[in-house]
Amino acid sequence: MAVSKKEALLQAAKDLFGECGYNETTFKKIAERANVAMGLMTHHFGNKEKLFLACGLDVLENFHKKLSAATAGAPDGMTAVYRYCKAYLDFSVDPSTNWLVLVRCSPYSDMKTTSDRDIMIEKFMQIHQVLIEALKRGLEDHSIARVDPVQTAIIIVSLMVGVNRTRVLTPYAPDNFYEEALDFVVRAVAPCEGMPLVQE
Amino acid sequence: MAVSKKEALLQAAKDLFGECGYNETTFKKIAERANVAMGLMTHHFGNKEKLFLACGLDVLENFHKKLSAATAGAPDGMTAVYRYCKAYLDFSVDPSTNWLVLVRCSPYSDMKTTSDRDIMIEKFMQIHQVLIEALKRGLEDHSIARVDPVQTAIIIVSLMVGVNRTRVLTPYAPDNFYEEALDFVVRAVAPCEGMPLVQE
Amino acid sequence: MAVSKKEALLQAAKDLFGECGYNETTFKKIAERANVAMGLMTHHFGNKEKLFLACGLDVLENFHKKLSAATAGAPDGMTAVYRYCKAYLDFSVDPSTNWLVLVRCSPYSDMKTTSDRDIMIEKFMQIHQVLIEALKRGLEDHSIARVDPVQTAIIIVSLMVGVNRTRVLTPYAPDNFYEEALDFVVRAVAPCEGMPLVQE
Amino acid sequence: MAVSKKEALLQAAKDLFGECGYNETTFKKIAERANVAMGLMTHHFGNKEKLFLACGLDVLENFHKKLSAATAGAPDGMTAVYRYCKAYLDFSVDPSTNWLVLVRCSPYSDMKTTSDRDIMIEKFMQIHQVLIEALKRGLEDHSIARVDPVQTAIIIVSLMVGVNRTRVLTPYAPDNFYEEALDFVVRAVAPCEGMPLVQE
DNA sequence: GATGAATGAGGCTTCATTCAT
């Protein structure tokens, strides 16, 4: 077969956790979608929570790669920041990324076990770190205003979290909402006289 | 007795939904905390979802009042926007407001029934509306930059959602995080040459 | 109805735990025999182990009463000891006592939870105590040999445990096995020249 | 390797059945402790019950040898009886004998299959037989009182069962409990005027 | 209004056993 049953299980779980949330996703649903016996889930992943965590970490891994790649080739700090935000938002609306798992499984949502929480928190730290680097670069090349890079990063990520939830979970987001949000970020971190800002 | 059993029930439910989330909050827990019989819940509220909705609406009602009051006496649009955001954030860290119910019960989270979702969405619309009014005022008195008031309102609320989640659900928020977030908003909507902005 | 559902549940559980042992006794079996919904078991008893404990304590309670009554009217210590043993053995073959529960639920068997074990251990202590009193009486009225009453009690109870298991769980016990066992006890604690011993 | 995987499996099974009992001992636990694949258990032993039986028989075999050896060299019947009991009790507290398997796996406990039960019953018969021989010798050489050897053997074994359970499963056994139990036996089978009884 | 015993569907998880490799 092309994919192992373990992989099929993980994919089915990511789909369903994203679609239905943690509680509405049952072992039976997952097993049926993956065409696999129920007992195989605990065999491979231990229990439901561990499976959930595995899903979250898998998505987060891909997310981190995307963000790193996006900022890597930027000509200046401001552009890196911009690309980071754009990559964040693009990732969040790409159905193939199973992003919704993260909307429900992240330090921004609930994890029962403390140890699992800690693992997610650690991973999310790395997500912040990519943005912090971009902001620091912007400080050095004067492409962004004099702001504290750590605090600003946390706020920008918070903004991403918020606009993403608005887009993904509510009917309020207008058509060009993400573009507006990007403008908003640029405006907030641009140097006052900042003219060109970002050329894409 | 000072409070009716129905009120005791609602308060216990708000506490527990906020603490434990929807699924971990059981009728038994609520009844025990309220010192009331289990059967009284369906008697007064119909079912769990309706009770949940009642809790959310109750919090939202108070929230709406706070935001309206905060913007009402502002000398100008920008200050109104600022006060809106400040009131939002203050409300979200006041334990007596049962804010956490909204973090878990909102159009930003899951509601099963479509009709219930619609009621919440409608109520949240009003929350946005308060900010939209403030922004419009700012446009008229030139205390804020030329932005689309609706879109900007949605973005600012999204930012509030995000920073609030960061503060309430994660360990990333630094000490003066909310102050920074307020600055961020001000910077983003201020007219370019805007000096004084807000005097509080 | 004559008996409450809770009582019906307890009786069905005693029957089945005695017949099938702990592990082969399922919630489903108990509920069916008691003509009651499965969920009622946890409602009334918390969980399977607590139900098991309740069964054991119930039987033990009756057991203790029987032993106390048996020794109460004895004319002398030796007779009290004899009657204790006889009552023990009679109880153990009376189907209406649900004795088999104790064969499987006692400090002489396995209990998972430590706290439950402690409760059973404490209760069994009282069973021993009744025999210790009888032996002490026998020491005072010289109807039994000079032995340590506590140690001897423990040995006699151990003997009861052993002969009972032989009778109840194996095919080795001959017809008049219990009578022989009683003789054995009498011989072991009788004063050497002891002639009359026990008149029943 | 020093021991075959089959042997490692049997030893691990004996350890775990003794420690945890039948139901709490799983194939997985055994396989892990023996550092062996799960599938090997059914490969070598057929199924769990057969493995359990193999463990029980293995212990019983060694037990039988010990008892036979203990009585073999006795100078008289009474001493043989005494040595039998002593060997029984010594065996039961020697950790290397895996005695606990027998405490939980014996005709005194549950075996599901009738055929397996019969095998164990047959084996236990031989254990009794050793004591019966000793008692018969004692009757012939007048070192014990005039008792029925078969019935007395069954009672003495029952006593061993009881005191052993008291010692192994409960906290009631005092320090010199086994010595007391031996005295108890000697007293019960000694000829009335019997002075020397046993010289060890 | 108020109580809590009673219901029963359904969830997660365990585990002996099978089988392809």
Add this chain to the structure above:
DNA sequence: CATGAATGAAGCCTCATTCAT
């Protein structure tokens, strides 16, 4: 012989909801 992924039945327990009192 040896492995361990895979199976699926069955167990315990949870919990919203009903209903007689």
